[in-house]
Amino acid sequence: MSSCSPTNLPPAFRLNQMIMSLWVPQVIHAAAELGVADVLAGGPLPSSAVATRLGTHPDATERLLRALVTLDLLAPSGERFELTEMGRCLETSSPSSRRAWSRLMGGPGVWRAWGRLTDCIRTGRMAWGAADAAASSGTEHFDEMARDPAAAVIFHQAMVELTRGVAPGIVGAIDFRGVRRVIDVGGGYGALLCAILEAHAGVEGVVFDLDHAREGALQLFASRGVGARASFVAGSCFDIAPPAADLYVLKSVLHDWDDARSLKLLGKCREVMDDSARLLVVEAPAPAGPCERGNTALDWVLTFSDINMLVNTGGRERTEAEYRALLDAAGLCVKGVRETPSFYRVLEAARA
Numbered sequence: 001m002s003s004c005s006p007t008n009l010p011p012a013f014r015l016n017q018m019i020m021s022l023w024v025p026q027v028i029h030a031a032a033e034l035g036v037a038d039v040l041a042g043g044p045l046p047s048s049a050v051a052t053r054l055g056t057h058p059d060a061t062e063r064l065l066r067a068l069v070t071l072d073l074l075a076p077s078g079e080r081f082e083l084t085e086m087g088r089c090l091e092t093s094s095p096s097s098r099r100a101w102s103r104l105m106g107g108p109g110v111w112r113a114w115g116r117l118t119d120c121i122r123t124g125r126m127a128w129g130a131a132d133a134a135a136s137s138g139t140e141h142f143d144e145m146a147r148d149p150a151a152a153v154i155f156h157q158a159m160v161e162l163t164r165g166v167a168p169g170i171v172g173a174i175d176f177r178g179v180r181r182v183i184d185v186g187g188g189y190g191a192l193l194c195a196i197l198e199a200h201a202g203v204e205g206v207v208f209d210l211d212h213a214r215e216g217a218l219q220l221f222a223s224r225g226v227g228a229r230a231s232f233v234a235g236s237c238f239d240i241a242p243p244a245a246d247l248y249v250l251k252s253v254l255h256d257w258d259d260a261r262s263l264k265l266l267g268k269c270r271e272v273m274d275d276s277a278r279l280l281v282v283e284a285p286a287p288a289g290p291c292e293r294g295n296t297a298l299d300w301v302l303t304f305s306d307i308n309m310l311v312n313t314g315g316r317e318r319t320e321a322e323y324r325a326l327l328d329a330a331g332l333c334v335k336g337v338r339e340t341p342s343f344y345r346v347l348e349a350a351r352a
């Protein structure tokens, strides 16, 4: 190991690096919010031209671009700045775009919520909503989107960014024999449903989600050429049962909720399921115990995603055994678990 290996740095220095790393997502967020990558998509530009196109302060823009060079999102090209391969992932139209995800994570709502983490650890409650537990609905994060359509668009687009790349692998792991109608419960704009309908021409599908996802979902269905077989039903999965179908898919939905809310929404699905219907929980299960937590990228993501759920929605990441127990408590029996090429796993359940 070389003497300048990060693990040989003094502990206080390494800690300091982590403390200061809060600057990183905000630099990326500012670039995403302003649309720096879209401006540079046509080729390298000097900072003054970037500032002119963005309508931003020239000196501050130059300093932002230099920080983006440090993060390997931009590279200097003489007096100009150009996008690196990673920087191109901030372009709006990139198939690997993370622009909306950055705008969500670094935006005012989530950023403010993370700033209240200490309170969340003290109380065990999420940062959104009433300080008084009795006055909290537990759904404040999503309620807020109904009042702030721009924030809703960023949230749902961020989910499309995170789901569309893994969706074909998830679809490939599902058995569609005998399936004519699929409900994507909490499907957002329907990135997973679109992949299902693209792969299975004889299937029709419905996204069942809150009304703030409707317009974006209909636009995505049309842009993916599945509009004739896809529809949107608005409603809260805690209050009304989804439409009847052969297959119910819940991707990245249960991890948003505590056990009580998860049981309520699973119960609403169970209400309309007949004996042949299947319900699929698509999640990335957490490692089985603290001792099993290693240092892999997946463990890192799930450990911090667990805190993100605590802070933003009051939910949690669960182990496969915990998902099984939840389904069991909802009167659903797990028939099988399928791996996918990504870290998502598909737990397939039917009425017990």
Ligand SMILES: C[S@@+](CC[C@H](N)C(=O)[O-])C[C@H]1O[C@@H](n2cnc3c(N)ncnc32)[C@H](O)[C@@H]1O
Pocket (backbone or CB within 6 Å): 139, 142, 159, 160, 163, 185, 186, 187, 188, 189, 191, 192, 208, 209, 210, 213, 235, 236, 237, 238, 250, 251, 252, 253, 256
């Ligand atoms: C983490 S996102 C997952 C979106 C999508 N399934 C995916 O994986 O890309 C959670 C989804 O649940 C939806 N949701 C939240 N509360 C809901 C409710 N009460 N009823 C129906 N959907 C809800 C949100 O609008 C959002 O689309």
